[in-house]
Amino acid sequence: AEGQNGRSVAASLELSHRILPTGEAAARIGGELDIATADMAVRYITQVIDRHPGPVIVDLAALTFCDARGLSALLRMASYAERADHPFRLASLSAMLVKLLRIGKLDRLMPPSLGATGCT
Secondary structure, three states: OEOOOOEEEEOOEEEEEEEOOOOOEEEEEEEEEOOOOHHHHHHHHHHHHHHOOOOEEEEOOOEEEEOHHHHHHHHHHHHHHHHOOOOEEEEOOOHHHHHHHHHOOOHHHOOOOOOOOOOO
16 A cells, blocks of 8 residues: 555555655665565556656665565566666665575675675
């Protein structure tokens, strides 16, 4: 359900975004990104991409759980942004999420500072 101020809330998922003065869309995904919430998160982020030209940064600092469907959702978001010619990156990844992205060969979604050498 969409709430006020660009916020969308489900039982275990919180989504919000804002446009930074630099023109970047800063989206936030909090809670659990899993089989029950992944499609909602993808719809929300693709709408952000469609409505705002420019780069998209997805902040995952408040993400408490991410399963295989959640990883797939992040990849779908990145692929959508790429097709729309919008730079896309993830921010504030937990060490576990960095590890899962590496295992799944999804390193391209990680910030350059995490690169292939490890979490800093």
